[in-house]
Amino acid sequence: MARYKGRGMASVNYPIGMNLGGDPSQALIHSNPDGKFTVALSAIDLGQGMKQVTRQVAAETLGVPIEDVYVDTADSDTGPHDMGSFASRGTHRMGNAVIAAAREARGVLLEAAAEELEVNAADLVTDGKGNIHVKGAPSRAITVRATAQAAQFKQGKTIAGRGIFLIPLSSVDPETGEMNPNTAFAHACLVADVEVDDETGEVSVLGMSSAYELGRVINPKMVEQQLVGGAWMGISHALYETPEPYYPNPDHGPRDFNEYLMPGPGDLAPYSITILERPAPDGPFGGKGPGEMCANPVLPAVANAVYNAVGVRVNDLPITPEKILRGIRANGGAKPQARRGGAL
Amino acid sequence: MAKVPVQFRLNGSDRAAFADPADSLLTVLRRGLNDFGPKYGCGQGTCGTCSVLIDGGLRLACLTLAASCEGASIETVSGMADGPNLHPLQTAFMEHFAAQCGFCTPGMLTAAKALLDRNPNPSREDVIDAIAGNICRCTGYEPIIQAILAAARTLPAQRRS
Incomplete structure (x- = not known):
């Protein structure tokens, strides 16, 4: 009886968003009389940071401090239409919609400021600190707040903008069956090192290393946060979680969190991440977003590492000790495979 | 069933409520006293997000x-x-991005406080042990462990000796 080490690798070419119906997201932005901006979205933040990312994108495009932007995702009944928070589409789709809305709102903001300063709107710039001034003449200035008040109470203008992002519809070529369902792809490669016990069938993940190419990283700490949490979920899917262990037979399914297995804080594997930025031509400031691909490559990498360790190819998840022991028995013992890439 | 009066100190204030004898503390906190800090997760003691301190003990x-x-x-x-x-x-x-969706956070913070109250200088293993009864779905636990260790380092030196 022994423990065998194995290494597995997986790469992922990951589409951002989907295609059906152009996958639209809409955003509406308006200024309040105090010169602060409200962004209305109907997609919601699940904890991945969509509100923070769209807030950064709105502030950058409007040219105002980030503290002066509030993102409101309160109500999909009354908010602008959005397909929703899924398919790793948040940063890319909502970010683009927010840029479009913020550009329009910025145009009205500069027109209102131009009227107050009696200059041409095309000559105005923002300093990102709440001021608008004539290019090259910082003293010829007005605050965003004073501009919003003038627009509201004097000029009778609404400083607002509408934005929608829609990807080009792609139809299937009748001759070749070819289509282009997506416009932006993110990429990753992940290596997992495991140890498999041929007596118990248990797998321990010893460590993981990955490289993720996500376009422009709009919020580096949140990207890291998603990648660390997603990798944990990947290990959990690969080795533990299932509502129906003998599907389609419903027997022996877990009934609560005592029986629905997930790794706990004591089962963490050291994980090293490298982020590569290759900005997407159609992404908001080049961003694509991590999303579901944080977890995806972990599953095949762990499955490959198990095969590398004991020669058992498990094709259905999760890779339980029972499946590994049955495989080892069918092979007449553990069959460690050749390993590349140095010592584990 | 007749309601019974319950009185206790909640976060330093005397509070009273009428409770069904079968009501959990969580029900009385949330429905009776409008303290929505502790969350209702599994309702059977396996997720930890309803954690509170009762006379200093984690419950x-x-x-x-x-x-x-x-x-x-x-x-x-x-x-x-x-x-x-x-x-x-x-x-x-x-600072350590230890929350994503935030649903486990009340329980994590409470379990961590119980730990630091009795052990102001915990090891990584102590932290893991302290939050082992709390499930998190988003963070992968690592940022939470790092945050608790960092918080311990900011405690006044005399508490850590």
């Missing part, structure tokens, strides 16, 4: 009968900050 509010808390001193995450000043654990959770 699951969903499995604690409210009537058994008569005269007790109860601390919830809602009382952790001192007015506008966040508890060092809350600050560390923010």
